[in-house]
Structures are given as C-alpha cells and as structure tokens.
Amino acid sequence: MCPRGPWLPAPHITPIEEPPVTVAMSSSSSSSSSSSSATAAAAAERSALTQRSIPFMTLATDTTPPAPAPDAASRFAVAGRVAILTGGTGAIAAAVARALLQHGLGALMLLDVRVDAAEARAGVDALRRDFPGARVAARAADVTDEADVAAAVAETAALFGSVDALVCLAGVVGCAHALDTPVAQWRRVMDAVARQMVRQNAEAEAEADLDENRDGDGDGDGHPRSRPRPRPRQARPRGGRIVLTASISAHRVNYPQPQAAYNASKAAVVALKSCLAAEWAHHGILVNSVSPGYVDTVLNAGDGLAEARQSWAARNPSGRMGTPDEVAGVVVMLLSRAGSYVNGADIIVDGGGAVF
Numbered sequence: 001m002c003p004r005g006p007w008l009p010a011p012h013i014t015p016i017e018e019p020p021v022t023v024a025m026s027s028s029s030s031s032s033s034s035s036s037s038a039t040a041a042a043a044a045e046r047s048a049l050t051q052r053s054i055p056f057m058t059l060a061t062d063t064t065p066p067a068p069a070p071d072a073a074s075r076f077a078v079a080g081r082v083a084i085l086t087g088g089t090g091a092i093a094a095a096v097a098r099a100l101l102q103h104g105l106g107a108l109m110l111l112d113v114r115v116d117a118a119e120a121r122a123g124v125d126a127l128r129r130d131f132p133g134a135r136v137a138a139r140a141a142d143v144t145d146e147a148d149v150a151a152a153v154a155e156t157a158a159l160f161g162s163v164d165a166l167v168c169l170a171g172v173v174g175c176a177h178a179l180d181t182p183v184a185q186w187r188r189v190m191d192a193v194a195r196q197m198v199r200q201n202a203e204a205e206a207e208a209d210l211d212e213n214r215d216g217d218g219d220g221d222g223h224p225r226s227r228p229r230p231r232p233r234q235a236r237p238r239g240g241r242i243v244l245t246a247s248i249s250a251h252r253v254n255y256p257q258p259q260a261a262y263n264a265s266k267a268a269v270v271a272l273k274s275c276l277a278a279e280w281a282h283h284g285i286l287v288n289s290v291s292p293g294y295v296d297t298v299l300n301a302g303d304g305l306a307e308a309r310q311s312w313a314a315r316n317p318s319g320r321m322g323t324p325d326e327v328a329g330v331v332v333m334l335l336s337r338a339g340s341y342v343n344g345a346d347i348i349v350d351g352g353g354a355v356f
C-alpha cells in the first residue's frame with residue numbers, strides 16, 4: 001500500500017466491506033452447475049492448447065526493388081491512385097486529401113459520420129473545384145460498424161475500380177481521470193480508434209488483393225460484387241499502402257490532461273500497424289503509422305483548453321502546436337514512391353515534443 005500524504009485527494013474507491021464471493025462459496029445449485037460446466041470448458045480449452053497447430057506468416061518472396069525515381073516530382077507522386085480516407089471530413093483529413101490531390105491522386109473516397117454537415121460539404125466541394133481532374137466522393141460511414149465499413153470499401157472499389165491506399169484518420173478524444181472513466185467510455189474510445197482500424201484494414205487488404213482485372217470483385221467477370229466476400233488467396237496481389245493515425249499519446253503520457261483510454265487506444269494502433277506490416281508485406285501492402293503531436297484542430301480548441309494549450313506549446317522545443325498541413329506531407333511520402341521501403345514504421349510529427 002502506498003502511503004498517501006495529506007496533500008493527495010482521497011481516492012475514488014468504495015471500500016470493500018463484503019468478503020469477495022468465490023466460486024466455491026456459491027450456494028445455489030444452478031449457479032454451481034453452471035460454474036462447474038464453465039470450469040470444465042476452461043479446462044478443455046486449456047488442454048486443447050497442446051493439440052493445436054498454429055498458422056505461420058508468409059513473408060515476401062518477390063524481392064525485386066523498384067527502379068530509382070526518375071525525377072524529383074515522381075519520387076513523391078501518387079498519380080492515378082485511389083485512396084480512402086476515414087474520418088475523411090475532419091481537419092487533418094482535409095489537409096491530407098488536399099496534399100494527395102496536389103501530388104496527383106486520381107480518386108478519393110472520404111468516409112465520415114458527418115459528411116452531411118455544412119462544413120463537411122463545403123470542404124468536399126472545395127476539393128472538387130480545385131482538382132477538377134480527380135474524382136472526389138464522400139460517403140457517410142461509421143467506422144465502428146463492421147457492415148458499414150465493408151459496404152463502403154466495396155462501393156469505393158466498384159466506383160473507382162480499385163483501392164490503392166487507406167488512411168485511417170477517424171478518431172474521438174476523451175479526457176478523464178482513469179478512476180472516473182466508465183467502462184462504456186473506455187470501450188467507445190477503443191472502438192472508435194483501435195478496433196475500427198482492424199475492420200477497415202481487413203476490408204482494405206481484401207480489396208488490395210484484387211486481380212488486375214479491376215472489375216471490383218477480383219473474379220474478373222466484369223461485374224462488381226454487391227457484398228464483400230473472402231478473396232481467393234491465389235488472386236494476384238497488386239499491393240497497396242495503409243497509413244494509420246496513432247498519436248504522440250501512444251508514446252508518452254500527455255500532460256496536463258489525463259486520458260488513459262485514448263492513449264491506450266493509440267498504443268494499440270501502433271502495435272496493430274507493426275502486426276499488419278509483418279503479415280501483409282507479401283501481398284505488396286505496406287503498413288505504417290503517423291503519430292501527430294498537438295495539432296491545432298477542433299480536438300484541441302475552445303476557451304476551456306487555453307491553459308492546456310499554453311502548456312503543450314511551452315513543453316515543446318518548437319514552442320507551438322502543429323497544423324494539419326504539417327502532418328499531410330508525411331502521409332504523402334508514405335503513400336508515394338519515396339515510401340517504397342518504409343514498412344512497419346511510426347513517424348512522430350510533433351515539433352520535437354516527444355524528446356521531453
């Protein structure tokens with residue numbers, strides 16, 4: 001037990017007055033029989049551990065490096081590519097979308113829960129106006145909804161003929177003391193940030209595994225499928241790029257605001273990035289993440305955050321917060337020829353804040 005000085009607030013813990021109930025103390029016969037069957041099931045599961053065989057990863061065998069970039073522009077070009085951005089009408093996504101289109105992106109699908117908001121519509125209209133040669137679409141999609149994600153990815157492939165890149169930017173924040181964080185809030189943040197990335201990436205991996213026939217379903221019959229289904233593994237992969245958005249919060253504890261759920265969810269994103277980078281390189285899919293520091297968006301705005309904002313800037317060697325555009329260039333690099341040998345990396349973009 002840690003000694004607590006008088007300067008520390010009393011912990012928000014209700015003292016345990018009742019002795020803990022254990023399985024052995026259960027008096028009802030039905031609960032005793034259900035607990036004994038649960039015990040038997042757990043025992044069977046444990047014994048099955050030694051009976052199983054485990055899947056092995058496949059590593060890439062086509063190890064031919066790409067030809068050197070012929071010029072400066074082509075090194076960072078994403079010409080003709082198709083990208084999905086989740087959280088696509090958010091602040092950082094808006095800058096990433098614009099940067100990718102500047103570098104020649106052919107088609108862009110923005111997925112977000114709030115594509116119909118006036119501000120979101122205006123952002124999409126501005127992209128269409130400024131990049132008339134590109135195809136820009138937006139679709140309402142909740143990335144915590146597995147079926148919605150599957151449908152959105154399939155629709156994108158059908159609309160544009162392929163999906164070459166996925167940038168996962170959807171996210172929600174929540175600042176609360178760990179002791180005051182209800183499990184429901186923990187789950188909401190984890191679901192919105194970490195679990196959704198698993199779903200989107202699985203769908204994107206399936207799409208990236210398309211054959212060159214490019215009819216949107218990989219079977220070459222010229223008809224896009226209406227519902228996604230498992231891709232035959234013998235289909236010829238043509239590769240792709242995935243960028244997950246982690247955060248500086250995955251790497252160190254933020255100060256002054258407590259936000260354990262958000263930080264844990266972003267740490268999960270970094271771990272997921274490494275796992276997928278290992279598993280999917282043989283499909284030609286590179287998976288990386290970007291970890292922004294404090295970026296000046298709605299997530300960090302409002303008078304109530306003035307003191308915190310001052311603290312974030314003061315603790316940063318650069319003396320300020322970042323802008324969405326300062327994150328966008330890294331995403332362009334990761335999706336371009338320049339990123340062809342970057343896999344499993346997390347790139348911190350924080351003005352140097354993480355050095356402290």
Ligand SMILES: NC(=O)c1ccc[n+]([C@@H]2O[C@H](COP(=O)([O-])OP(=O)(O)OC[C@H]3O[C@@H](n4cnc5c(N)ncnc54)[C@H](O)[C@@H]3O)[C@@H](O)[C@H]2O)c1
Pocket residue numbers: 086087088089090091092093111112113114141142143144168169170171172192245246247248291292293294295296297298299300
């Ligand atoms: N702003 C920062 O300081 C900062 C720092 C590190 C990481 N990040 C991360 O960058 C990403 C973008 O943040 P931002 O600052 O642009 O904030 P933002 O709120 O402008 O963008 C997030 C977008 O995600 C969307 N979204 C939320 N839940 C969704 C869901 N379930 N399905 C689909 N869309 C959903 C929101 O509608 C919003 O448009 C987030 O993942 C955030 O955690 C931001």
